Amino acid sequence: MKITTKVNLFITVSLLVSLLIVNTIVFFLFMKTTVNMEAHLVFKNANEMLKKYHISESLTLDKNLLNSYMPSHSFIRIVGPTSTTINQVTNDKVLVQKISPTFSTEKNFELRPFQEHQNLVVHVPIHQNHKVIGTLEISERLSGLESRKDVILSIMGTVTVVSVLLSFLAGRWLSAIIMKPIVSMISTMEDIEQIGTLKKIGIQTETKDEVYKMAATFNRMVSKLKENSDKQRQFISDASHELKTPVTVISSFITILRRHGTQDETIAKEAIEAIYLETNRMKNLTKTLLSLAELEGSEPVDIKSVDLVSLSTALVTQFMQVYDRPIILHENSHSIFIKGDELKLKQVLIIFLDNAIKYSTDVIEVFLESDQHKGILRIKDYGIGIPEEEQSHVFERFYRVDKARKRDSGGSGLGLAIAKNIVNLHKGEIDIQSKEHAGTEIKVTFPLTN
Missing domain, CATH: 1.10.287.130 (Signal transduction histidine kinase, dimerisation/phosphotransfer (DHp) domain)
Structure with a gap:
């Protein structure tokens, strides 16, 4: 099943379920409110009747008076303690036969279905000398309730159908908007798979989603x-x-x-x-x-605490002995501990010192410095230098500034690329400053240990 279909189906079903729940709640609240209002009116008439006319202990009352309070399709009866009818008037004989008299000591009402209609039955106790001597029972057919119930059900049904239809259309529209870049991405991937050429997805609007x-x-x-x-x-x-x-x-x-x-x-x-x-x-x-x-392609280097001063001092001494060249070491601290792999850091120093010896004949200077967060290594020579337009390429593989001289000296054009990768593995930074016929300075920074 497509994602668009899933999204559309989910939105539509979710809305339908939500509407059914809301409509059910609204319908029951409507029915309850309507019945309570009808019962309130009947209770009001019953109370007025009991206040206006005195009922003796025999529970008799003039039927003409009862008729004056009786609506259509209803009955009014006075029920004795034994649930027997004492007085009764009605304009619906079938209704009065189907609903038996009930003696009640509490004020209440109930709905009783009869002939596809709801009938409201109200019980009002008759008090005399702080004692319930009978019950005034009034029943009324709620003819308007059925019609109002049909109206609200038809409205709810229409609203539900229209809402589901609009939800379906909106879901299709929303799915199309959401899936457009995904479809474009799939098409691009298929093109890449078929033709084997990498290409980007065309993004027309910046939606930030x-x-x-x-x-x-x-x-x-x-x-x-x-x-x-x-x-x-x-x-x-x-x-x-x-x-x-x-x-x-x-x-x-x-x-x-x-x-x-x-x-x-x-x-x-x-x-x-x-x-x-x-x-x-x-x-x-x-x-x-x-x-x-x-x-x-390697895993992250094995980071340990390495004394940059000790490492540099040992290498500078070895290079001076092997090449018989003056190398001056400047340091502002007896020890600078950085985070790194000692063998790989040693390889970086060898690469830079080797290049300085190859491309200069004068003295070479090595500076070791540190601040609050990093150790700094600077190697400076006073040799042939690097033209400004070439400096951005010196860390590329096989790149040679002076190709003929570098081949004669045995270089492969990979040393600085290796040094750059090692520095990156140590989360360090490397910078080069050079001037042709004046010399070159390489600056490398490494994070200090805590």
């Missing part, structure tokens, strides 16, 4: 999927391009070896050396690609 939010969320999801798909295609293209060069070189030298053999020692040595270098390049590139893929 749940359906609009669902469509907007779907569009954001499509944008994200498209972005990831584009990145994946770009990644595959870049990786293929990067692997194509060493494979081509290796294939070329193998062809030379097959053609000339190993008799020419110079050619053989050159070919073996080239194959060795390109094989190492492929191995390092593959390792880097796997590392990047692992970072992007």
Whole structure:
């Protein structure tokens, strides 16, 4: 069953049930109020009769007086303590035969159905010397009640039918409005399934309701999927391009070896050396690609308290020993504890220090600072710098500012992308400021431990 049908059916049935409940309550209240009003009038006439005319202990009363208070299709009788009729006048002999006399010591009334009509029977006790000596019983056919009951039932029935019809039409209209973006979403999904191309839902009006939010969320999801798909295609293209060069070189030298053999020692040595270098390049590139893929698909890092000062001091010392380059460490505190994975944080420092060494020949400075909420790492070199138009792309995969120099230095264009992913995993922020031929400064912030 379609959702529109379910919504329409639910609205219609709910309204019908509500109308039936309300109509039932209204009908019973109407009947009760009408009968109470009729009974009030009869009680009023009975009280006037008892006050105006004295009734002796024999319970006799002039019948002419009783007739003057008797409406059409009714009777008036005086009933003794043994429920026997003492006096009685009537203009409906059938009615008086069907309703037997009843002695009552309390004032009350009741409805008795007879010949498709409701008959009101009122009992008023007759007091004398603080004692009930009899009962004045008056019965009246409520002819107008039936007609009024038929009128109100016909009105209720008409209102119910019209309301259900309007509810049905309104339900269809409301369902169409609610389902319009959902139908559009289904159509878009079917198009995506058939043609395999991501596309968004067309949202014409901004209604700010749940359906609009669902469509907007779907569009954001499509944008994200498209972005990831584009990145994946770009990644595959870049990786293929990067692997194509060493494979081509290796294939070329193998062809030379097959053609000339190993008799020419110079050619053989050159070919073996080239194959060795390109094989190492492929191995390092593959390792880097796997590392990047692992970072992007991994679970959240194992967060622990890491002393940024201790970690940086150890790495700076190692780099100065290995590369014999001056690296100055500036710190405003003996320890700065940040939240992170020590091995991954170490990898970030290695990537930035390695780039600083590759692209500068002067001193390198490392600054460690902290405030109330974050630890700050700044690595500054005074090398070739990065052109301003290139700075927004340096964290993209395989991107090279100086492609020729970076290839000579063994770079794959993935180091900064890996560093960026690690920083993001640690909920940190990374910023780069550089000026061509003046140097580059990388600023990284991490949350402090509590």
